[in-house]
Amino acid sequence: MARAGRCLQMAICLLAAHSANADTFKEKKGLRAPQSNAAAFRTEVRNAMDEALGCGGEVSDEHLQAIEEVLLPMYVTLPKNGFDRIERRSLRYLAYRYFHRKSALVVHGFEPTRVVNDSSWGAAAILSEQVPGYVESVLESSHAAEHGFDIHDAAHMVAVLEQLIFDSESSLLEKVYNLQHKPMTRALSDQGLQQLLEAYIAIWMAGDDVISVLGNNRELAEIFPHWDFILKFVRGQIQALQHQRQTPVSSARKGGNALLKRFSFEDAHTVVGGITKSFASFWESECRAMKHKLVTLDRKRTGRVPLAKFYGKSLKDDEWRFGESESYLRELGALDETSWLGKQVIIPNYIQGASNCIVTANHYSVCCINECEPIMADIEAEVAGPFAEVEHLMSLVGNMTALTTLEDEVDVHLDKSLVAQLQAIAKEHGGKVPIHGRLFAQWLHYVFPRDCAFPYKSGQTQALSPSQFGNGYLASEDEMETHAKDTTAEIPLATMKREELHWMSQWSEEEELIVSYEGHITAGKSLEFLKVLGFGCFAVAVLIGGISFNRKGQVSNQPFLLPGAGSKTHFV
Incomplete structure (x- = not known):
């Protein structure tokens, strides 16, 4: 150590x-x-x-x-x-x-x-x-x-x-002190700290372009959605620090209650650290509002919304959201182009996309909470190992619920195709399912299509922020109107059952392991190989010995495999 x-x-x-x-x-x-x-x-x-x-x-x-x-x-x-x-x-x-x-x-x-x-x-x-x-x-x-x-x-x-992020916060905080001509060695009043942190969070979220309007809450409210709530959030962080300092130890160290009303650079940095760690939870109501609007357009629970309806929602409600261009959605991995219904936006991929990360700093982004993470946490806690038996996973996941809102909770239904796919994954890996692979993540997406993102192979998508993507990340109004007029999906979505829509058309059989299973999976496949080899040797012995068997023409009960089954395994 x-x-x-x-x-x-x-x-x-x-x-x-x-x-x-x-x-x-x-x-x-x-x-x-x-x-x-x-x-x-x-x-x-x-x-x-x-x-x-x-x-x-x-x-x-x-x-x-x-x-x-x-x-x-x-x-x-x-x-x-x-x-x-x-x-x-x-x-x-x-x-x-x-x-x-x-x-x-x-x-x-x-x-x-x-x-x-x-x-x-x-x-x-x-x-x-x-x-x-x-x-x-x-x-x-x-x-x-x-x-x-x-x-x-x-x-x-x-x-x-954590230290890297902490130092990044310190650098920006020093910059704001200098912008406001506040010596870092001088303690700030409550009002001074509030003023400092309001400027900090504006630059933290939007960069230097907002420096010219700092202090002008009317203009800042035009730039930032819910700016008034952001100010209340900052105030709450200051109050949390004040509460933390209201102890006999703090009073003794600071020299009395009078000094508790003054704030050092270290105090400001403590508040800033709290903002970084808790901002996603604060902003989650905005993420949930976005998701709720998309879910209302997903009546078949496929986790997908036709691009026409996606843009139609933006035009109809004059939304500041849902305006990303088709090419940018494709780059983010939020566009399903495999369906006969036409192009569709994948809800969890969109919500988790870089365009919805409210803060993008050099070393990190603050994004919407990943609603598949609690599902994966429950699976990991129960499995407690790199592999899981098919029956164990079906029992575990089958007893879960898909919870979009408090009013929208449904039991998980594992139909025959989902069971067959899980069995096919296990067969590919020697009889058990590696829980840190692309195929299992893909299976979870189709079990929880509104919560778990569709997993692409590494390199197929990029988590580019809008400015990293460059010009064209927003669709023009003409482009949105053109897409919004497409009615291809309306009648099928209104009249057909989910299974009839072939909604799992994006399924891909090619595996890619997120972590190294090298040596583990080889052992599993070697066992299958030995079984086949043993049967082959027995068959040869039978032929040599002239022993004959009557064939009844019985068909074995094999699990259903998607076209192209027998996928290749790749390590990321």
């Missing part, structure tokens, strides 16, 4: 030196990450690592333990090597899931859909994309390289990323 602690200190110093803030505002919240020279950055990191001994940034054992408690239910379900450790892809996956589960933060560079290989974490064009590799390089030693990572390493990875 001594080495890990020193590595953590080094990583904090290295990453803190390169943290930065969002600088560009677009119409719908997307912010551009700055470009960086990858080679120069690598050189700076290597040089800094040689000099970064004992540079501070201690993390308490209590905090590391709290992180491990969150990670543990996920960690136990990941495939382990012979040393009971996980490999680097699993480490990245754990970090991604931790922040998504805790605060709905998507840490850039850790997305499961990003293409990586054994020697690289992905493209190195953007600074934030390099963070995972350099955090890992600091944690990695010859022992880790040979044997993998344990849960303590994973906790340190998370702690490093």
Whole structure:
């Protein structure tokens, strides 16, 4: 642990030196990450690592333990090597899931859909994309390289990323102090802190383009939906800090109640940290409102809305949402183009899309809460391993409910096709289902089509913010009107049953494992191979011995396989 602690200190110093803030505002919240020279950055990191001994940034054992408690239910379900450790892809996956589960933060560079290989974490064009590799390089030693990572390493990875985010907040907070000509060494009044944090959250959400209108709540209300509620949220965060300080210990340390009404830079940073961690929960009502409007258009519970109705909703209700262009929806993976009903927007993919992330900073985005995460958490807690039996999963998932709203709760129905698909997945992997694979995630999508996103193979979609996508991320009014006139889906959706719509047309048989099952699945397939080999040897012996059997022409009860079954397995 001594080495890990020193590595953590080094990583904090290295990453803190390169943290930065969002600088560009677009119409719908997307912010551009700055470009960086990858080679120069690598050189700076290597040089800094040689000099970064004992540079501070201690993390308490209590905090590391709290992180491990969150990670543990996920960690136990990941495939382990012979040393009971996980490999680097699993480490990245754990970090991604931790922040998504805790605060709905998507840490850039850790997305499961990003293409990586054994020697690289992905493209190195953007600074934030390099963070995972350099955090890992600091944690990695010859022992880790040979044997993998344990849960303590994973906790340190998370702690490093938390520190990176913390330092990014500090940098932006210093900028706001300077903009408002407030010395960072001077304590602020309650009103001064409120004024500071209002400016902070505006720049945090929209970048430098709002600097000219800071303090003008009328203009800010035109830029930000529900600006008045955002101000109340900021006020609530300040009150939470004040409540925390109302203790005898705090009074003694601060020198009495008079000083409790003044706020230092550290106090402001504490509030800012609370804003980052809790903003997704605060904004969730907006995400739910979006989802509710789409769900009202999904009467067959397919998790899909015809593009015509999607744009029609925007035009009819004069919505500021639901205006993304067809090409941008395709890039996000929110467009299903396989149905005979025409192009359809996939509800959970759209809600989870980068266009609906309310904050996009250099190293992370604050997005809508992933409603499939609690479902996966229940499965992981029950399965407690990397594989699950088909019967176990059917019993577990079959007893769940799909809860869109408090008034819209339905029992899960596993029809014959869903059961057959799960059986086919298990057959592909030696008789059991790997729960961290694309096929199982795809199966969950069709069981919970409004909550679990459709999973694409890595590299097929990109989580680009609107400004990263560039011009054309919004559809023109003419384009929306043209699509809205398409009535192809209206009569079938009104008159046909869900099964008759062939709504699962997007199903793909090709597997892609999010974490490494290498060695685990091979053993399962080897067992199947030995069974086949044994039967073959028996058949040869029968033929050689001249033994004859009467064939009754009976047809075995094989599970239904989709066209093209016998998929290839790929490791991300």
